[in-house]
Structures are given as C-alpha cells and as structure tokens.
Amino acid sequence: MNNKTELVTREETTPVQSxxxxxxxxxxDIYEDNDEILLNAELPGVxxxxxTVNVDNGKLTITGIRKMFAAGAAKWAExxxxxxxxxxxxxxxxDVAKVNAELxxxxxxxxxxxxxxxxxxxxxxxxx
Amino acid sequence: xxxxxxxxDRMFGVMDLxxxxxNSMFGDYDRSYGNDYGGCLVTEGTPRTNxxxxxxxxxIMAEVPGLTKEDLNLRIxxxxxxxxxxxxxxxPEGYKAHRVERxxxxxxxxxxLPVDVDAEKVDASLNNGILIMxxxxxxAVKPKQLTIN
Numbered sequence: 001m002n003n004k005t006e007l008v009t010r011e012e013t014t015p016v017q018s019x020x021x022x023x024x025x026x027x028x029d030i031y032e033d034n035d036e037i038l039l040n041a042e043l044p045g046v047x048x049x050x051x052t053v054n055v056d057n058g059k060l061t062i063t064g065i066r067k068m069f070a071a072g073a074a075k076w077a078e079x080x081x082x083x084x085x086x087x088x089x090x091x092x093x094x095d096v097a098k099v100n101a102e103l104x105x106x107x108x109x110x111x112x113x114x115x116x117x118x119x120x121x122x123x124x125x126x127x128x
Numbered sequence: 129x130x131x132x133x134x135x136x137d138r139m140f141g142v143m144d145l146x147x148x149x150x151n152s153m154f155g156d157y158d159r160s161y162g163n164d165y166g167g168c169l170v171t172e173g174t175p176r177t178n179x180x181x182x183x184x185x186x187x188i189m190a191e192v193p194g195l196t197k198e199d200l201n202l203r204i205x206x207x208x209x210x211x212x213x214x215x216x217x218x219x220p221e222g223y224k225a226h227r228v229e230r231x232x233x234x235x236x237x238x239x240x241l242p243v244d245v246d247a248e249k250v251d252a253s254l255n256n257g258i259l260i261m262x263x264x265x266x267x268a269v270k271p272k273q274l275t276i277n
Contacts, residue, residue, distance in 0.1 A: 020145055027230050031223035038220060042230055044193040044257035068189075072182030075242075079176040079191055106193035106257015107218075 026062070026084040026108075034120055037094070037112040043084050044106035051103060053110060055096050060088045062108065093118030173231040175211070175259075179239070183271055185264040186241060193257035194218065194230070200259065204247040209263070212236040243269040 029040040039060075043051065046064035054061040064084040095115040102109050180187040188209070192200065195213055203210040214234045219225060245263040252261045 020148060022148075029219070029228050029230050030226040031220055032226055033220075033223045037226075038223060040194075040218065040230065042193040042257070044191040045255075047256060068178070070180060071187035072180035075179040075181055075186075077178040079178060079189075103256075105196060105254065106191075 021065070021081050021083050023083045023085050025086045026064070028086065034114075036114060037090075039088075039108075039110040039112065041084075041086070041108045041110070042106065043103070043108050045079075046084065046103075046106070048103050051101075051108060053099070053101050053108075055090065055094070055099060058089055058092060060090045060110075060112075062086050062088075062110070064108070091118075173233050174235050174237055175213075177211075177237065177239075181242075185262055186245065188239075188259075188261040188263065190237075190259040190261075191257065192254070192259050195254075195257070195259075197254055200254075202250075202252060202261070204245060204250060204263070207241040207244045209239045209241060209245075210236065211238075211259070 026041045026043055028042070031038045031040075041062055043064040043066070045066040045068065050066070051062075051064040054063075062085070066082050066084070068080050090112065093114050094112045098113045100111050175190045175192050177191075178189045180189075190211060192213060195215065199215065200211070200213045203212075212235065215232050217232045219228075241263070244266045246266050249264045250261060252259065254260075
C-alpha cells in the first residue's frame with residue numbers, strides 16, 4: 001500500500017552539477033621584438049563575442065568558449081563544446097592600456113606593446 | 129527501497145565529474161586534449177573532425193585554425209573524401225620566438241564515407257577556423273518517402 005503523504009511530488013532539493021564542459025589550453029606561439037610581445041593562440045570555432053582577454057596584476061588570462069551544433073546523427077565526433085583557457089605571467093613592462101587583439105580564422109593575435117621606458121635604447125657617446 | 133533511475137544517473141554523473149577532476153590534476157603539465165574527448169586521440173597535427181549524417185546529406189566539420197581557403201584542398205571521388213592543407217608559419221620578421229606550439233606541417237586526412245555523395249553539389253565554408261562541408265548524398269541512396277495506398 002502506498003503511504004506517501006506528499007500532496008505534490010518532491011522537487012530535487014540538491015541539484016548536482018553532473019556535466020562539465022572540458023577545459024583545454026590552446027596552443028600558442030609567442031614572439032618578441034624590441035617594441036612588443038606578440039601572442040598567437042589557436043581558438044578554432046570561437047566567436048569574437050566569446051573570447052575574453054584579461055590583464056590583471058601581471059597575469060594575462062585568455063578564455064574562449066566554443067559551442068558546437070550537431071547537424072544530424074553523429075557518425076563520429078572528435079571535438080565539441082570546449083572552454084579554452086590559459087594564463088600567462090606578463091612582465092611589468094607591458095603597457096596594458098595599449099594591448100590590442102584581433103581574431104581571424106580562429107586565431108587570436110594579441111599585441112602586447114612594451115612601455116617606452118622598457119624599450120632598449122641606444123646611447124650616443126658625445127665627443128669630449 | 130526502490131532507487132529511482134534518475135538517482136542512479138545522477139550518481140554516475142557525479143562519478144564522471146570526479147573522474148574528470150582527478151584526471152585534470154595530472155593533465156596540467158601540458159595541454160590536456162585527449163582524455164576529455166573520450167579517448168579519441170588524433171595524431172599530432174592532423175585536424176580533428178566531426179561527421180554528422182543528416183539523412184539526405186553529410187555534414188563534416190574540421191578544426192583548421194589559421195588556414196584560409198587557399199591553403200585547403202578538398203577532393204571527392206564517389207565516397208572517398210580527402211582533405212589536405214598546408215600551413216604557413218606566421219612568424220613575423222625580426223621577432224625572437226619564445227614558444228612555438230602551433231603546427232606548421234602540411235596534413236592530409238582521408239575518409240571513406242558510407243555512401244556515395246554528389247560531388248557537384250558539395251558546399252564548403254570556413255567559419256572562425258572551422259571548415260564546414262555539406263555533402264549531399266546521391267539520389268540513389270537518399271531516403272525516400274513512401275506513400276501507403
């Protein structure tokens with residue numbers, strides 16, 4: 001015999017997070033010259049709106065979320081929804097205000113210009 | 129007491145999550161691609177692909193970051209599909225390289241599709257570094273709607 005007394009069915013009171021979007025580090029190339037540091041990161045499938053670049057307290061954080069859509073029954077799937085995330089330490093000599101980024105063909109190009117005081121300087125020797 | 133199926137499902141979900149957390153503790157040394165994708169590893173440098181069967185056509189996606197349409201080469205013959213591409217290094221002149229992780233080698237990947245596709249009507253586009261191809265099946269193998277008399 002059923003001796004349940006609840007009038008309405010019980011809602012789940014302890015929601016459990018059971019799905020998590022995988023976090024991977026994107027592959028990057030880093031180049032430097034006298035004026036700037038250039039960082040190229042591969043973020044295939046990430047739209048411009050879903051990329052964040054954050055420079056805070058000497059830490060550069062790049063994140064990008066990719067949402068894929070399924071176009072039918074999957075025969076196989078080797079990639080899917082993913083969160084790209086990678087954190088770098090940046091030298092204090094970077095001029096944070098002038099950092100600029102562009103996203104083209106799934107590659108994020110981040111230009112980190114060095115501040116004027118940090119650039120190498122040729123010192124001219126005056127004849128006495 | 130009866131255990132509800134949803135409870136079991138939730139329990140396994142939590143176990144998966146814990147497993148993923150523990151795996152990620154060790155995966156941080158290098159990039160952690162691989163295990164998170166259900167053990168589906170592709171050799172280094174070959175683009176990952178997804179293939180969907182949408183009834184009357186196949187939809188194929190491939191990760192090709194940094195490639196333009198000039199760098200990619202697609203060949204179709206019957207049910208055989210070949211994607212190849214060349215990657216140019218985009219290292220700027222006069223810069224010193226600190227880290228070079230991105231692949232620069234050319235690649236080729238071939239597929240044998242389950243049925244023939246109509247090579248004339250294939251549509252391919254590039255979107256944010258993802259190649260998306262729509263390959264319509266030939267008329268002979270398309271699903272047909274039958275009417276009942």
